[in-house]
Amino acid sequence: MVARALAAVVAVMAATAVVRTALGARYIVGAPIGSWDLQTNYIQWASNIEFNVGDQLVFNYSRVAHNVLEVSKADYDSCNIFRPIATFQTGSDTVQLAAVGSRYFVCGVSGHCVAGMKVAVQVQAADWPDTHTTTQCRSFRRGRQRVRCSAATSVGVESLMGVTMGSIAVALMALY
Numbered sequence: 572m573v574a575r576a577l578a579a580v581v582a583v584m585a586a587t588a589v590v591r592t593a594l595g596a597r598y599i600v601g602a603p604i605g606s607w608d609l610q611t612n613y614i615q616w617a618s619n620i621e622f623n624v625g626d627q628l629v630f631n632y633s634r635v636a637h638n639v640l641e642v643s644k645a646d647y648d649s650c651n652i653f654r655p656i657a658t659f660q661t662g663s664d665t666v667q668l669a670a671v672g673s674r675y676f677v678c679g680v681s682g683h684c685v686a687g688m689k690v691a692v693q694v695q696a697a698d699w700p701d702t703h704t705t706t707q708c709r710s711f712r713r714g715r716q717r718v719r720c721s722a723a724t725s726v727g728v729e730s731l732m733g734v735t736m737g738s739i740a741v742a743l744m745a746l747y
């Protein structure tokens with residue numbers, strides 16, 4: 572019975588880990604005070620957020636008034652809008668932050684970048700613990716059914732699962 576319960580827990584935790592790796596945070600550029608416009612201070616906006624790999628930027632704006640160009644650092648600094656790395660112009664554009672490093676975006680409408688419509692984000696490695704002491708549990712029967720747990724150190728996303736499973740197993744142990 573405990574083994575079946577643990578198997579269910581393992582399945583649930585595995586599913587959760589996949590979802591959490593696939594879905595990062597979603598940041599609407601300029602929100603909550605502003606959006607992608609000529610009024611928002613994007614240096615201030617970005618300074619309040621820690622961007623991680625797997626997160627998304629969403630640019631919401633009027634497509635008749637603005638657009639979004641991803642540019643190099645040099646073109647971001649000089650507001651050169653003539654050699655974009657990527658162009659977005661739907662009015663609601665999602666940009667994946669898929670790798671560690673800096674990303675630079677400007678509005679490509681003449682004069683808007685110079686007026687401050689530019690945002691730079693520094694993307695860091697996702698917040699997974701690199702190493703973690705995890706607890707592994709197995710059920711066994713000696714007189715009555717119990718769960719035995721042992722500690723181990725492991726690496727990566729699985730370690731987070733291990734910690735959560737361990738704490739749930741401890742909670743299960745308390746039931747027996």
Ligand SMILES: [Cu+2]
Pocket residue numbers: 636637638678679680683688
């Ligand atoms: Cu603009």
